[in-house]
Amino acid sequence: MSDYNHCAIEKKWQKIWAKNKIFESKENSSQEKYYCLEMLPYPSGNLHMGHVRNYSIGDVCARFNRMKGKNVLYSMGWDAFGLPAENAAIKNKIHPAKWTKQNISCMKEQLKALGFSYDWSREIATCDAEYYRWTQWLFIKMWEKGLVFRKSANVNWCPSCKTVLANEQVSNGLCWRCNSQTEHKDLEQWFIKITSYADELLYGHKHLQGWPEQVLLMQKNWIGKSCGTEIGFWIAGRDKKLKIFTTRPDTIFGVTFMVIAPEHELINEMKSQIVNYDKVSEYVLASSRKSNKERSSSKEKTGIRLEGVNAINPATEKEIPIFTADYVLTGYGTGAIMAVPAHDQRDWDFAKKYNVPIIEVIKGNNFGVNNCAYEGEGNLVNSGQFNDIKSTEAFDRIAQWIQEQGFGKQTVNYKLKDWLISRQRYWGTPIPMIYCKDCGIVTVPEKDLPVLLPEDVKFTGEGDSPLKTSKTFVHVKCPKCGKDAQRETDTMDTFVDSSWYYARYCDVHNNDAVFDSSKLNYWMPVNQYIGGIEHASMHLIYARFWYKFMRDLGIVKDDEPFAKLLTQGMVTLGGSAMSKSKGNIVSPDEIIPRYGADTLRLFILFAAPVEKQLDWSSDGIEGCWRFINRVWRLFYIVVNTKSVEVACQKDKDSLLKLMHQTIKKVTCDIGEKLQLNTAISFIMELVNALYVYKYHSNDDGLSLKVYETVILLMAPFTPHLCEELWQKLWHSDSISTHAWPIFDENTIKESYVEIPVQINGKLKGKITVPTDAQELEVKNIINTDNKIMLHLEGKQMLKFLYIKNEIVTIVVKNL
């Protein structure tokens, strides 16, 4: 008997898999396809347990479906552009491309050491020119479709470095490099009109039955469609209106003040009328230093009145004050609200603080009690001709009245904003646009793609986009008129790169087109997408949007890219997510030398259900190591041990039954429920049963058959071990492509079931009854059960309930 040598076994099989190319896949219209996809990683340089978990789940799906006879596409790539590479360039004077390539090669080695069954011939990196060439091509198509536009937008700005900062580069309002107070600044930016697809992104949810409900809900709230009314409030004594959006037109008679965002143009326009302009502009400056999150999360709302400027409530025709307050954000609606303190808690608190009148317009029971606004429904009061009407009914009638009177109109509003994709950075896909004095904005012709990132760039962390420092990049001839022109020096948000990579996997090496649609249509949609829940509302909306755009371009045929989604839980260390930037990483390199990849994979899947957060601890890995060794030793027991006793039929029957039950449960847990932790525990139970079973090698091959089943069921989890044992069991094929075991429903069927008997909700005994027994039969059995009858003695039976094969429950009272 030889010891389990994971190092040798894992290296051996990784070599064989690579040599025989068994995971490379080709389109085959006669075979059912299965596309398994994991969210592509950022090449930070080191795999952590979050990655290991993500890809272990994916590999189980891929391997399981391969054994089920499907043609599996399973690939890996790198979301290789992004901020950290540029930060490394600034700090360590290493070129972002070099840094990224080093990281990729390290992480690729780690992935290979884990034995994931990727088709490495399809690997991509979004920073490779043959990839970003097509990102640029798609961007140009988007421009041609009218989905790209330029507008001014707010960015974080460090006045000392004179550079744009990412949110991550600002902490507590200070610059990451020089600790200066940062500001907000408006810059001309590139946007993609994702809002054109807002409705479709929302209604498309009905095709996403394979998605978790919580993700759909988060997306729904993110898109934030609300039907309401846009109303213009006259500025008193001016020929000017202040436009607001409200979802509560029924409360218009209760509007006692207005609030506008500090960035609202009205402040500048009314500068000379605002009596306390100095104080107002002080407030505006202070809020420009806060992040949106800070602005909306402070419990105590602050604001300041624009003295000397009033609005007129169109319903009451009364003058009302206007405030500016930073809890009103400029990006949503019109950047201004009508405030109804009586029926909105935030407005109530604000009105109390700044001494604004509160007028009740909907009658409620506990109006004002405990300093609470009444946010429920009721009949209208103080509302002129609408008094005594129910608020639900008044909603439509007042909205209609507002429209008739010309105060405003019914409209739809979304929280979803257009997608700001330009970055003033080097390490991203260059935006393929040219500025010509005569022709304006001109796209780079297709034949000139890709627009390559230049090498001669300085990384200082200061000043404008680094691309401007290149001598070769900026100056170019206008493709239209041939005169001197300048290239766009902004690059794209990395979310653009990761919005379409799954499509490129279908046809990675295509040099003539973004992909061949026939290949894409064979593989898409992705059958199972796996990634972190943190991507619920950004990446997963961007990717869905991009796919719909490609459909409208005529190069893909479905509406949705991902049929099923699994949002895996975070792996945390000490409660917070593992990430290189936080420095709380546990690498697989710390585990594999001692325990092997198979043990690590098994452990991370066994430790918790896949969708739940998992706080990393290596306690318990010993258990998986022991289990794998048990399986290894079982080979010698099953093959060699000569039992003295002859196999007894009853034990044989129950072992066979357990085997079929286990196949059924494991197949269901992997294939349907994706409950991998319980799938593993069922296999453990079967292994335990094989250890207790006494008749190995003396039972006409039953235990050998059960053992082979164990190896097959484990193959997706611990592939190296299973390949090795499969070979030791005299098989010449690879277990990775061997057929998944099937179960027999007749063998599983039990003829008797044990069911609990409850009396007044307490468990008092158990009885064994024939499967599917009728109530009368069960009553007779209970009548012969002394223990239960003892509990019923001297009691009056009020209720007798029997749920077939489940439970008997009896309700009694004392006589």
Added chain:
RNA sequence: GCCGAGGUGGUGGAAUGGCAGACACGCGAGACUCAAAAUCUCGAGUCGCUUUGGCGGCGUAUGGGUUCAAGUCCCAUCCUCGGCACCA
């Protein structure tokens, strides 16, 4: 603040409204051993009672509710985590 999750033994976790704690970790006992490790087998939520066969109370963050029956459904509260648009 807003949106979305989660909270079950000493620990990770299991449980279509129907026997709470499967499977593991850790712990304890036994077997094997000169001994130890490894291995194999067995035990255990907790408190109390016990004639040592068991019996009873209490138990799924907290407080209410629905139900013959609640970890699971409803309402409220507390705590932890994820996201909030330039980290990816």
